[in-house]
Amino acid sequence: MTEEHLEYRNFADFASAKVADLVPGSDQTANRLSVALNRVSHLLTYDFDATVHRPEESTWAAYRVLFVIWLAGPLTPVRAAELTGMGKSAISNLLKPLLKQGYVIQEASAEDRRSKLLALTPEGTEYVNKVFPRQNELEARWAESLTSIEKDLLISLLNKLLNSPRAEEVREQRR
Template sequence: MAEQKGRDIVSDTVRAAETTGASRTREFSELLRHHHRELGTTDPRDLDAIEMVTDLTRLEARLTKDFEKHVHRPLGLTWAGFRILNALWVYGPLGQQDIGRFSGSTRASISSALATLESRGLVSRERVESDRRQLFVELTPEGRETLRQAIAAQTRRERAWTAVLRDDQLSELVHLLRTLVNQETPSAE
């Protein structure tokens, strides 16, 4: 009897968490600001910057998880693999050492992703004649086709994610993010 009552309480708690999850997420920004004010941050610009960086980080994590689930995994790709294919498509063949800079991937994830992409026939790697330590990477026709499918599926997901914005809001957001992304890294204080 007590065991059943305990299971009922857990079940009720899980149901309550599921229904309040969205509202708890929405209140995060207010709670974040509140706690930062308690730490002494009162400048509205600082509070906006804190919230903006936190929201971008949270959004990036949600987008990555969503794209992995709905786009890349069904095609046998990872997020890192997609970014590498995309960089090779945009820039053409690249030295393996340049892929990280253009794809935003770490050296470890590049090495692992390239091995997988190469084993699937999506990229080819060749040694540079003048320096045998360097590898030159390029898309194969199969890689181009897989990337085409991934881009089509991801575009549908991106359209769904941005549907809450008006056209002018989306254009302004693109402009603002481009401004942030293209600036020099601020010096450390």
């Protein structure tokens, strides 16, 4: 493939071939996989933000926090960070606008009065109930190019990566 035929979609293949020339012995398949996963992740994030969340004057990141609280109930900021895959500082930064919008409240934990729990307000619940169907419709549009078997296989493979020793090491570093 020549550089004049490069596009966003085929860059992972081009990079793999180029890396093989520049760094003999490197793992081109691992490089291709990580470039492809990263690109799909960025496109998903952009699409979710642009199509669903920015029109609601919110963000994909804020929605992720609201979504885990909606499903898991009141959580400490640390637990919200773990379940969203975000850092504690990201949760802290997202919390300010969520509190200001009236979507989340902080309340003292019954077990440890020093610890704060994040809970959805009725407005936060209403927001998630309104936005989730649009979010899920967009998720379905992304997934529609795969068969049911391919979707299940991809989920299984991604979960295998999420449960790998390296993923656990990285999660530990983030704590």
